[in-house]
Amino acid sequence: MPQPVTTINGTSKEVHRIIGHIKGEAPGPTVVFFGGIHGNEPAGVKALQNVFSQMEDGSGHFSGEFFGIAGNLSALPIDARFIDEDLNRIWFPHRMESLSSPKPSRSIEEKEMLSLHTLINQILETASPPFYFIDLHTTSGETEPFIVMNDSLLNRRFTRNFPLPSILGIEEYLTGALLSYINDLGYVAFGFESGQHEDIKAIVNAENFIWYTLGLTGYCSMRKQELKTLRMKLNKSRTPKRFFEIYYQYLIKEGEEFEMLPGFINFQTVPKGTTISIAQGTSITTEKSRQLFMPLYQDKGYEGFYFIRSIPYFFLWLSKYLRKLRFDDFLALLPGVKWASAKKDALYVDKRIARFFAKSFFHLLGYRTREMDKTHLVLKNRERNSKATDYQKAPWQ
Numbered sequence: 001m002p003q004p005v006t007t008i009n010g011t012s013k014e015v016h017r018i019i020g021h022i023k024g025e026a027p028g029p030t031v032v033f034f035g036g037i038h039g040n041e042p043a044g045v046k047a048l049q050n051v052f053s054q055m056e057d058g059s060g061h062f063s064g065e066f067f068g069i070a071g072n073l074s075a076l077p078i079d080a081r082f083i084d085e086d087l088n089r090i091w092f093p094h095r096m097e098s099l100s101s102p103k104p105s106r107s108i109e110e111k112e113m114l115s116l117h118t119l120i121n122q123i124l125e126t127a128s129p130p131f132y133f134i135d136l137h138t139t140s141g142e143t144e145p146f147i148v149m150n151d152s153l154l155n156r157r158f159t160r161n162f163p164l165p166s167i168l169g170i171e172e173y174l175t176g177a178l179l180s181y182i183n184d185l186g187y188v189a190f191g192f193e194s195g196q197h198e199d200i201k202a203i204v205n206a207e208n209f210i211w212y213t214l215g216l217t218g219y220c221s222m223r224k225q226e227l228k229t230l231r232m233k234l235n236k237s238r239t240p241k242r243f244f245e246i247y248y249q250y251l252i253k254e255g256e257e258f259e260m261l262p263g264f265i266n267f268q269t270v271p272k273g274t275t276i277s278i279a280q281g282t283s284i285t286t287e288k289s290r291q292l293f294m295p296l297y298q299d300k301g302y303e304g305f306y307f308i309r310s311i312p313y314f315f316l317w318l319s320k321y322l323r324k325l326r327f328d329d330f331l332a333l334l335p336g337v338k339w340a341s342a343k344k345d346a347l348y349v350d351k352r353i354a355r356f357f358a359k360s361f362f363h364l365l366g367y368r369t370r371e372m373d374k375t376h377l378v379l380k381n382r383e384r385n386s387k388a389t390d391y392q393k394a395p396w397q
């Protein structure tokens with residue numbers, strides 16, 4: 001069902017669920033890009049449309065399959081973030097299971113999810129590994145481009161090829177994201193934030209990102225120099241090309257009046273004693289010097305702002321080895337700790353035990369924490385489902 005979408009420069013173009021699909025002459029990877037999961041973020045859709053038309057004009061050599069998929073077809077034409085609920089906060093196993101049962105009333109976004117879920121399954125069944133899933137987004141505030149991802153070793157290994165800052169572990173704060181769902185299936189899956197919603201640079205950055213990814217994965221055969229040129233085009237941010245972790249989220253309560261003070265930009269370091277926002281008439285002031293992430297400058301959304309910090313290289317190295325050694329097998333021997341399932345992909349931990357360990361200790365081992373009840377935490381492991389062997393022969397390895 002084609003629907004018009006208002007693009008950044010105000011022109012209208014029809015958007016289909018499949019923006020484009022090009023199968024190469026030779027076997028190769030499957031690269032899947034999503035754009036417009038948030039209806040007020042048309043830059044990704046526009047970038048994919050541009051890349052597909054450039055490909056149709058040119059004479060490139062392609063191996064494998066490349067898909068461009070549009071997200072919220074209902075919200076995109078009216079430039080709304082969503083209609084009933086955020087399409088990027090509902091990808092929970094129990095909600096997907098409920099999609100298979102006939103139900104008279106569904107939210108608009110549940111219908112969108114059903115259609116996307118069916119399409120993703122078709123791609124996984126018919127196309128060939130290794131699979132790459134990338135979700136294109138933009139932010140409400142001004143920003144340099146960056147990567148957001150679930151902290152799996154596979155994601156880390158792939159994304160370190162990009163000259164961009166990467167934010168790890170967002171899934172602990174934002175639940176039900178499309179990419180977390182695909183990540184849990186064990187594939188390379190992450191998000192790229194290409195700029196501010198209305199900024200024309202957000203389209204250009206996303207296009208460069210798509211081309212670079214197509215070259216890096218081996219879908220599009222490129223000379224070393226071509227890849228290097230694209231890398232230089234992407235390498236625009238002043239923020240160090242490092243891994244960062246989120247350690248604080250300001251969550252806006254239902255009905256709370258929240259206003260971010262103007263002028264803050266993503267990744268900015270804010271000195272101690274700076275008022276950054278007003279909530280219910282009260283100023284929120286930094287108690288220490290903080291690095292600000294994703295300040296909210298739009299009406300819809302509950303995530304006011306985050307604080308981040310760069311992860312020391314030593315911890316990145318240590319966590320890699322602890323995960324490879326499966327150090328968590330020893331952890332499960334402790335009293336108050338047991339495997340939550342036979343699959344050994346989650347730990348069930350008594351909070352009295354958990355409090356002896358810092359949260360960052362579990363992060364090191366590849367676990368993300370979720371509150372279970374008053375007495376227990378469920379820690380979910382990112383590594384156990386990893387399809388790392390699919391990627392062993394990838395050109396970026």
Ligand SMILES: [Zn+2]
Pocket residue numbers: 038041137138
């Ligand atoms: Zn978004």
